[in-house]
Ligand SMILES: Nc1ncnc2c1ncn2[C@@H]1O[C@H](COP(=O)(O)OP(=O)(O)O)[C@@H](O)[C@H]1O
């Protein structure tokens with residue numbers, strides 16, 4: 413049975429076509445910089461030449477249409493016909509209080525995703541766009557949604573409650589949910605396997621650093637805390653999102669700049685983060701280039717970014733009462749060697765020691781700490797798609 417997995421991120425769309433009889437990947441690809449200039453698809457059918465399809469994609473619907481066309485392309489595609497796709501697994505970000513586990517996608521599920529769009533404005537709309545576009549092209553194929561929030565369901569109340577009147581939690585479900593759960597789960601499990609340890613015996617901090625970014629404290633295989641909250645805005649500074657700020661800034665800006673709710677949401681979700689701070693780009697490749705050329709705001713932006721992650725590593729180490737491993741993953745975590753180095757630098761007294769030579773690597777599973785480092789540091793490329801495919805098979809069987 414071939415499962416197509418669609419993982420819509422805020423600016424990218426990753427996909428894999430997997431034969432689930434043996435979990436063999438047939439095709440894999442990435443549509444990136446969607447709605448940013450120069451979007452493109454990097455497609456690879458395993459066993460054939462990689463292709464790059466350059467074409468502007470104004471949204472995730474355009475991207476899905478092009479991805480499906482690539483998968484059945486006569487020359488470089490993986491299958492002859494769409495009928496060879498038995499099920500589609502979709503990453504879905506926010507299901508509010510209604511959904512946390514994986515579900516078969518129905519109209520009811522789509523309605524909840526739409527209702528939760530305000531809570532994940534950069535994610536639920538593309539997720540829905542991806543689902544609708546797939547349903548149009550593959551009308552009789554069952555589809556499954558796998559939620560980013562699921563892995564964080566084990567957080568204790570003391571981690572997920574805000575210090576707001578308790579009634580607001582009861583009335584509106586205002587609590588921390590946490591996101592990127594599929595990724596935090598996958599990389600923490602892989603880290604335990606790589607270290608040859610039982611995950612129940614490990615305290616791990618997982619750093620998912622992509623366009624959206626979050627850190628999680630994984631104690632004994634369970635998420636006990638994470639940086640994202642009610643929405644994927646809380647916590648770290650990201651590509652375009654501000655992360656933690658003093659909440660008093662919001663009423664201040666409402667008065668000073670005359671911003672309303674939509675204006676504030678736009679400011680914090682789309683115009684802040686590394687883009688807002690540097691004025692250059694939301695893509696860390698551009699920031700690294702600018703920093704290398706001596707741009708002061710790019711240098712400051714990277715320092716600010718790394719410091720915040722360091723603070724959370726320290727906080728979660730304290731919260732878990734120790735630390736066995738730090739795992740880096742996602743676009744920046746997998747590729748940004750200097751960012752990994754700068755995050756870890758200065759924590760040697762805590763038993764965290766990165767090996768600059770081993771760390772000089774991109775996108776490969778590797779232990780990048782020194783042999784003496786008490787806390788192991790690992791680079792583990794994430795594979796949300798495999799986890800989604802497994803859940804999809806379990807639900808459509
Ligand atoms: N070679 C690289 N060096 C540094 N950063 C990179 C590199 N490649 C990708 N990135 C960063 O990773 C981000 C995308 O990460 P990804 O995990 O694909 O994000 P998302 O799934 O949130 O869209 C890009 O915006 C860019 O900042």
Ligand SMILES: CC(=O)OP(=O)(O)O
Pocket residue numbers: 420421422423505535560591592622623624625644
């Ligand atoms: C939840 C989230 O922020 O996802 P992404 O990193 O794909 O934007």
Ligand SMILES: [Mg+2]
Pocket residue numbers: 421622623742
């Ligand atoms: Mg992602």
